[in-house]
Amino acid sequence: MTVITGRIWKFGHGIDTDIIIPARYLILPLEEMKHKAMEPLDPEFAAKVNPGDVIVAGRNFGCGSSREQAPAVLRDLGIKAIVAASFARIFFRNAVNLGLPVVECEAVYDQVREGDVVEIQPDSGRIRIPAKAEEYSGSRLPDFLLKIINDGGLIPHLILENRKG
Amino acid sequence: MGKTMVEKILNQAGGSRDLSAGDIVMARVSCLMTNDAVGELTVQAFEALGRRPWDQNRIAVVLDHYIPATTENAARTHKLLRDFSRKYGLHLFDQQGVCHQLMLEKFVLPGDLVIGTDSHTCTYGGIGAFATGVGSTDGAAVMATGEIWLKIPETVRIDLQGRLPDHVHPKDIILKVIGDLGAEGATYQALQFSGEGAAGISNEGRFTLCNMAIEAGAKTGIFEPDAVTESFLKDRQAKGIFFKSDPDAEYCRQMTVSLDRLGPQISCPWSVDRVVPVEEVRGTRIDQAFIGSCTNGRIGDLRIAAQILDGKRIHPETRLLITPASQDIYRQAVLEGLIQIFIDSGAVICNPGCSACFGGQGMLWEGEVCIGTHNRNFKARMGHKDSRVYLASPETVAVSAVAGRIEDPRG
Numbered sequence: 117m118t119v120i121t122g123r124i125w126k127f128g129h130g131i132d133t134d135i136i137i138p139a140r141y142l143i144l145p146l147e148e149m150k151h152k153a154m155e156p157l158d159p160e161f162a163a164k165v166n167p168g169d170v171i172v173a174g175r176n177f178g179c180g181s182s183r184e185q186a187p188a189v190l191r192d193l194g195i196k197a198i199v200a201a202s203f204a205r206i207f208f209r210n211a212v213n214l215g216l217p218v219v220e221c222e223a224v225y226d227q228v229r230e231g232d233v234v235e236i237q238p239d240s241g242r243i244r245i246p247a248k249a250e251e252y253s254g255s256r257l258p259d260f261l262l263k264i265i266n267d268g269g270l271i272p273h274l275i276l277e278n279r280k281g
Numbered sequence: 282m283g284k285t286m287v288e289k290i291l292n293q294a295g296g297s298r299d300l301s302a303g304d305i306v307m308a309r310v311s312c313l314m315t316n317d318a319v320g321e322l323t324v325q326a327f328e329a330l331g332r333r334p335w336d337q338n339r340i341a342v343v344l345d346h347y348i349p350a351t352t353e354n355a356a357r358t359h360k361l362l363r364d365f366s367r368k369y370g371l372h373l374f375d376q377q378g379v380c381h382q383l384m385l386e387k388f389v390l391p392g393d394l395v396i397g398t399d400s401h402t403c404t405y406g407g408i409g410a411f412a413t414g415v416g417s418t419d420g421a422a423v424m425a426t427g428e429i430w431l432k433i434p435e436t437v438r439i440d441l442q443g444r445l446p447d448h449v450h451p452k453d454i455i456l457k458v459i460g461d462l463g464a465e466g467a468t469y470q471a472l473q474f475s476g477e478g479a480a481g482i483s484n485e486g487r488f489t490l491c492n493m494a495i496e497a498g499a500k501t502g503i504f505e506p507d508a509v510t511e512s513f514l515k516d517r518q519a520k521g522i523f524f525k526s527d528p529d530a531e532y533c534r535q536m537t538v539s540l541d542r543l544g545p546q547i548s549c550p551w552s553v554d555r556v557v558p559v560e561e562v563r564g565t566r567i568d569q570a571f572i573g574s575c576t577n578g579r580i581g582d583l584r585i586a587a588q589i590l591d592g593k594r595i596h597p598e599t600r601l602l603i604t605p606a607s608q609d610i611y612r613q614a615v616l617e618g619l620i621q622i623f624i625d626s627g628a629v630i631c632n633p634g635c636s637a638c639f640g641g642q643g644m645l646w647e648g649e650v651c652i653g654t655h656n657r658n659f660k661a662r663m664g665h666k667d668s669r670v671y672l673a674s675p676e677t678v679a680v681s682a683v684a685g686r687i688e689d690p691r692g
Contacts, residue, residue: 130464130465130552132552132657132659132660133659134639134657134659134660134661134662135659135660135661138640138661138662139318139346139639139640139641139662140639140640140641140644142318142319142346143317143318143321143347143352143354143355143357143358144354145354155661155666156660156661156666175465176464176465176468176498179464179465179498180400180495180657180659181318181399181400181657182319182397182398182399182400182402182414182415182416183318183319183416184319184322184398184416184417184418185319185322187416188322202465202468204465204468204498205468205469205498205500206400206414206415206416209415209416209419210415210416210417210418210419213416213418213419214418258305260430269418270418270419270422271326271329271330271418271421271422274330274422274425274426275329275330275331
């Protein structure tokens, strides 16, 4: 997987799924739903995000509900990767299944500000801040999860595997 | 080294014998549940795979979140899920109650591996099943293959000692545990409730405890099945497999809860682990009270509420919503006269389902305060981002509804 370079949106600790996408929006068509992402924190978030941006967040990102709409709306807004000090288990799985790279890294959180540019290498878990020439080591995913992300998510991955027979 | 019951269930599901916590297992699933909050994405992902369901008799589709439909989007989702269920002959529970209650009443057995596209799927650990929540894509893959990869979790053993005092309930136990562990204190781990105090917890109480394991980040909560479990299964033909942890099983952490010394607990906005003894927030004015949900909407919970509300009126400036967790529970509550008591007290009875728990009904406006028996008090979950939600036992909620402010059930 190539290095992802993006501008940071920074979020704190314990960002739960009702912040990422409140339950009452879950039955909106995805195209409409993405405009509600992070609404309780910042109603303008969806309008401000540019495709190619990334998220850096604190501990337990995505805690709460199993709703896959949470990583889905972030992906649909063009978020290319999420780095968090730690992830809630189901969110982590859902992001991988949607082909959205996730890296766990505690150290980088205090070193970046919103708007900074960061380089993320999902294959190795390496994170670099070019402006400061600083580098951090995040978690490295097991190969079979990297393969799912590289294939674009679990469904494309299973279709590819099926074709290979 | 012995095995935990979680290791045993997942070895059984994986057709293996020697896997332990930390190992990844490709496991056969006993049954799958999906619901209307995420079902549309599940169906889309499933149809993209171009396969048939692996076993139509082991898949349940539950319409419980947005029922009866009050928006066109909900109606669209429901139509899609009804058509999908009928096309493949899946079990459709159409507006019959909360998915987790229905799965326990009709589907799940001890020793099962159950996957559900809802984070509170962990509730089924109350009868000794390994059950965990996943997203829509994982759900779709299970629907097609009957398999899922899982990392076998380490187990936190929580020893319950003694018996609960009057006015203190299983909800208070789990709130205390979550407060002590923190919202991510058990991420990727299983919570196993054991000890001599566990035998004294009813099936309903066990469901309440396991239901909220996810609020500490856990993959599941689980009880070792016993005579109490057998009583729950008395009308079921199959009894499942009663797995128990070996005496020399390895736990990543052990903690003890002395039930005798426990008082009523309450979770404060806006994180479930912000738990304090109820007396610390006593007197906080409330606008709404809610009794229901997959955590505490069962007949025992309604009986507790009815004892408090019998012959009383709720505070004139407080709204009380009561939502039985399933149609069976609703019918039982009618037969026992509980519904009459609720109506006379000034409560509104809502149709069985997820109801106010996630803001499906009874939404809050800016500055409003709700106390409920449900499982989450996240910002904006029940409405306006500046509304506030407290979580407590059915008794604490009922006495608070009468007082119009948060009240200690011990008086």
